[in-house]
Amino acid sequence: MAQPTTSSPAPPRPAPPAAAAGPVRRRSRRTSGHLWRHVFLLAMTAFAAFPVLFVVSAALNPLGTLSSAQLIPTGASAGNFVQLLTExxxxxxxxxxxxxxxxxxxxxxxxxxxxxxxxxxxxxxxxxxxxxxxxxxxxxxxxxxxxxxxxxxxxxxxxxxxxxxxxxxxxxxxxxxxxxxxxxxxxxxxxxxxxxxxxxxxxxxxxxxxxxxxxxxxxxxxxxxxxxxxxxxxxxxxxxxxxxxxxxxxxxxxxxxxxxxxxxxxxxxxxxxxxxxxxxxxxxxxxxxxxxxxxxxxxxxxxxxxx
Amino acid sequence: MVRNDDGAGAPAKAPAPLPGARLAPRGGTAGHLVKAALLALSAGIAVWAALPLIAAGNWFGLAAVATVTAVVFRVYLSERHVPAKYLLPGVLLLIAFQVVPVLYTVGTSVTNYGDGHRGTKEQAIAQIEAASVAESEGGQDYVLTLAARGDAATGELVFLLTGEGDRVLAGDEEGLEPLPGARTGPTGKVTEAGGLTLLTAAEAGERSEEISQLAVPAGEGAGIRASGLSAAYEGRATRVYDEGCDCITDSTTGEVYTADDERGAFVGEDGDRLSQGWRVGVGADNYARVASDAGIASSFLSILGWNVVFAAGTTLGVFVLGLAVALAMHTTRPLRGRTAYRLLLVLPYAMPAFAMMLLWRDMFNADFGLINRMLGLDVDWLGGTGTARAAALTINIWLGFPYMFLIATGALQAIPRELVQAARIDGAGAWQAFRNVTLPLLMVAMAPVLIATFAFNFNNFNAIWLTTEGGPFPADSPMAGATDLLITYTYRLAFGGQSAQYGYAAAISVFIFLIVTLISYVSLRRSAALEEVNR
Structure with missing residues (x-):
């Protein structure tokens, strides 16, 4: 990141197994190289983040109970936070x-x-x-x-x-x-x-x-x-x-x-x-x-x- | 701890001093001052620690403090032992809080330590006699005031007993002693007792079960027990110890219980044991029990199999996912959203693990679980063997892969890019360069982490206990569940029943330790890390 790029154009880098399954085409690497990165990273981000989203939704849930909690927030209320901090x-x-x-x-x-x-x-x-x-x-x-x-x-x-x-x-x-x-x-x-x-x-x-x-x-x-x-x-x-x-x-x-x-x-x-x-x-x-x-x-x- | 100390500046087994050694570095004055201050501090701490040890006559503890202090001064005042200067603080803490507890556990594994076998034989006899006290005619009655040492809710319970002439005695499990500084009210209730916390009626009510069970030994086979919360009576013990026959006789039933010094219990003629026993060494009995107990032997292998799959599957899963993510982000070209990805991907690791495990358990719930609701399914995830195991692995990989991602990122960054570039110039493909250059270098840094991950997950108590609790359980074997690890199984065997059996649990722990160590040692030997260690 911080290192200035060397003089060689398009510095090579190690590629993960997934990329190596198919032949790597030099010309398209600049675009497809990043495309698979984004697809993979987005999928992993979704996997990583969805339980956290559930926590956020439950924390904002005005009813504050487990059985009424949804993945996508149904309402926004700071009631749970206020109760937690004061009581x-x-x-x-x-x-x-x-x-x-x-x-x-x-x-x-x-x-x-x-x-x-x-x-x-x-x-x-x-x-x-x-x-x-x-x-x-x-x-x-x-x-x-x-x-x-x-x-x-x-x-x-x-x-x-x-x-x-x-x-x-x-x-x-x-x-x-x-x-x-x-x-x-x-x-x-x-x-x-x-x-x-x-x-x-x-x-x-x-x-x-x-x-x-x-x-x-x-x-x-x-x-x-x-x-x-x-x-x-x-x-x-x-x-x-x-x-x-x-x-x-x-x-x-x-x-x-x-x-x-x-x-x-x-x-x-x-x-x-x-x-x-x-x-x-x-x-x-x-x-x-x-x-x-x-x-x-x-x-x-x-x-x-x-x- | 050792800034600029005046070592020769060379590694421990350095060659002969360089020519011009008189000009060799001697460190700065500031460094010497820091060192002197730290040594003075450790001497101060030693005195601070020694004073109460002397007061309490704890000579063993005092010897330990003296030894440690001597070692500290020896190491830091000497110009040799350079590695020891760096290792000492960490190693001392490691020995005190990791090695000693482990040795203690191994020691416990050859005793019968556990509920009913905690103290000495004398303590057991006193408890048996006091607990058998029955109200007898002519026994003295007392006005009872309840008190505690320290906190009212958790402190040790003390009976304050007001007898004739308003003389107050304080009684606990150990016995009776006078309490001269106490003041009593008109009813004889104690209103002030120096140093003790008096319980209010509500606080006493909370601890009523404890109060009804406390029996104060009053000597000569007598004991004092509470009758309600404000009166107590002295009665005669119906079970009395006789030193001559080393036995306890129950005067109401006529039964005789003889001391069995090998088992640490009083045993009746028909094989009945009194519940209060004492702690004795039992040799290898606990180990023999693990190997010979039919219930354990039959479940042991199947649990071990799943245990290995769980630990290896988790390690492989988090390694592959973590490395893949690290590689996807490891590029010198600008990657849009790199920081956002990093922050979001590390989320599972940033969230409190225990809370997220409970949360996942609820998400897999068959009735109101989020996963069934979202997918429109009606699967009893934690009720079937296959799905419960898959769920346990999923949860654990979710929790663990960000850690591996961080480690892999660090390890990748430490590998000089020039190496990969050279390989590529020499005609290696991307996969070849990764397989033959990056991966071997990566494994040097990561192999120990992978082995530690394996060992940690082999004994990952929380990951199972907070999610599946070892279930589902087959109908014919309520003790060994489909997702049980050896450690959760041990926990249920040792602590889950009516009473704790630390000695037995310690023996199983030693077995687990040997298994994990063996597996880790074999894999460590095969890994590149060994070459590093031997280098």
């Missing part, structure tokens, strides 16, 4: 969710990038075991580990209630336990694509390993940092099971917990509020995506070596 603790939940998600995303990106850097650039004892260990530890069914974490934090709550149950610090600590994960592999893969010549040049110029990391490599892997940050942000906003164990005080709860409780008993009549809350929860995620997508620019790597 429940939704604003408080919302703030809690945002604070947790932003802190966890920032911490995870930082910790994971540090680890990915050494996994990619250093050779040391335990490197292979560490990389495999990160994958394997995640294959353990997590719902039982919750029993252990619950017992652990029962003790911590007695000793230091500041980081115990009903606090965001305690929950954040548990989330950060998962900072080194598949995200580290993902980042390592990107560090691997940066040519080693960069490091060598920097070392000759007298950079320490920390300067090399913070000043040279991190700016070049911004796309993957942005992607991982987004993924962690979304996962934290959606996280449900661990939060339900930790946050029992209604004032400390997150949107996911609040909404789930809302429809647990009164599914039909609270459906409008549920849909409205779902939409409001999606807004920060979309905003973060919107903000980060400008970082997801291509050509950084090749730009760096060429320069």
């Amino acid at each position: 429940t603790r939704f604003p408080r939940w919302y703030l809690n969710s945002l604070v947790l998600a932003v802190s966890n995303a920032a911490a995870t990106v930082f910790l994971s990038a540090l680890a990915a850097y050494v996994f990619s650039r250093f050779r040391f004892a335990g490197r292979r075991a560490g990389l495999y260990g990160l994958l394997i530890i995640q294959m353990f069914p997590q719902f039982l580990a919750i029993v252990a974490i619950y017992l652990m934090f029962s003790t911590i709550t007695d000793l230091r209630p500041e980081i115990g149950f009903d606090t965001h610090w305690g929950l954040l600590l548990v989330y950060m336990g998962g900072a080194l994960s598949i995200n580290t592999w993902l980042m390592k893969g990107f560090f691997d694509t940066l040519p080693i010549e960069l490091d060598e040049a920097a070392r000759v110029d007298g950079a320490t390993h920390a300067q090399m990391f913070f000043r040279i490599l991190v700016p070049l892997v911004t796309p993957v940092l942005a992607i991982v940050g987004l993924l962690v942000f979304i996962a934290t906003v959606n996280e449900f099971i661990m939060a339900s164990v930790f946050l029992r005080d209604p004032d400390s709860q997150t949107v996911a917990l609040g909404l789930a409780a809302m429809v647990a008993d009164q599914r039909d009549s609270n459906f409008g509020m549920f849909a409205a809350g779902t939409l409001l929860l999606a807004i920060p995620v979309l905003a973060v995506f919107w903000y980060l997508q400008r970082f997801i620019v291509e050509g950084l790597t090749s730009g760096a070596v060429k320069g």
Whole structure:
């Protein structure tokens, strides 16, 4: 996107299997190349968006019940939103969710990038075991580990209630336990694509390993940092099971917990509020995506070596 | 954490120092200051954590804090161990909140831990005796005030008992103790109890079942129970423990229950067990039960088969769709609506997953579901094996493909365009260039993600539990549904019945873990990622 096109006319690009089924005709590629893209992307967009349209319609539905909700909005009313914001603790939940998600995303990106850097650039004892260990530890069914974490934090709550149950610090600590994960592999893969010549040049110029990391490599892997940050942000906003164990005080709860409780008993009549809350929860995620997508620019790597 | 620290600036196993090593970088002053501040901070945190541990006499916890602090200082003050400087913070958190819980679970799998087997034998005896208390003549009566430690609705329940002379005792599951600071009203009800929350009548009413079940051990085989919400009586236990025979005798029926230290329960002559037992190690019994239980063995293979199909189908589905979308958008030429496409395509991922699963379940509903209404059909989607499985896969792919689209976009952008251009100049077709240049490079970055996706979906509890709940269930087997994964099946077996059996569930979890690890390991070995790791 950001990279200026090279001098060769109509730069070639990899084509997906679908396009390769028929012979590619050079002359018509300029038009048909984009036509199949649009047809395919429109079909996928429809698939992706129609359940979301249903949520929008249900949120605007003046009756606010599940059985009366349609795909296309039948009326527009802000009643569900007003009810949600004034009669429940939704604003408080919302703030809690945002604070947790932003802190966890920032911490995870930082910790994971540090680890990915050494996994990619250093050779040391335990490197292979560490990389495999990160994958394997995640294959353990997590719902039982919750029993252990619950017992652990029962003790911590007695000793230091500041980081115990009903606090965001305690929950954040548990989330950060998962900072080194598949995200580290993902980042390592990107560090691997940066040519080693960069490091060598920097070392000759007298950079320490920390300067090399913070000043040279991190700016070049911004796309993957942005992607991982987004993924962690979304996962934290959606996280449900661990939060339900930790946050029992209604004032400390997150949107996911609040909404789930809302429809647990009164599914039909609270459906409008549920849909409205779902939409409001999606807004920060979309905003973060919107903000980060400008970082997801291509050509950084090749730009760096060429320069 | 380690800005500009004064390492040699070379990778760990760097060759001998370059000529002119005295001129080698030493890092900046600012870096040293940051490092000193962070070390001081971690020392402060260590003290902060150690104080209550010392006060509580928790020497194990104190040793853990001391060890961690020592390791932190060792790693960051040394000029060697450069990789450790970068790995330490993440690894410490990983060990505390992922590795330890997993080890704990494995440890639990060789015990009978669960409802009725939670505490020690002494606790079980105290509970059995107190619970069997029956009102006896001449037993003391108390005026009862209900209180809780902490929150009125969830805090631990405490009985405040006003006896003769308005002396107030506080009693809970553990026993009785005097409460000197309490004040009582004219009826003997406690009006103020330092540190405890007094329950209002409404709050007490909410917890009436709990109140009727609480039995306060009063020593010597006596116990105190509530009679209504404002009176309590002391009575004699009808079941009494005798240390001599290590047994419990029920004085009303004459039945004798002998302690079985292997099973952690008191067992009567006819094989009856008392419901309050204690926690004991049972060795490999839980594992043997998984392998030998006829009900489990017959369902296990069919569930495993569908489980593999579900995980592999989801992984393949999200990979193909996500990559196809990423490729469709991966072009240097301007693509109209690129931003709009991106934003709309990432929608399924941006919406809260748990909410969307519940929503999809309602859309597939046979009676008022949106899909039947829109298509004019009358299909019971979640009622038939084939359609329910297709629905579960559709929902899961819908939720997952935007993630793969983001990953694939990032991975595609990291592949230098020059490589593909060179291949095309050398005469490769578009498909050949994709198949032989782009895809192998892509797989290096994506193989671990695909394996993690597979592993995650192998145990994707929510995707099944919030949509089909494992159903539909065949008439002859109400425990194993057509869309059940091993994990939802385990959950129903372990927690779905009358009582939780953590020990048994932990054993099945270990089995699941071994299966997933084996499958992942084999596929990882075959993938290009291994070469990267070994490089």
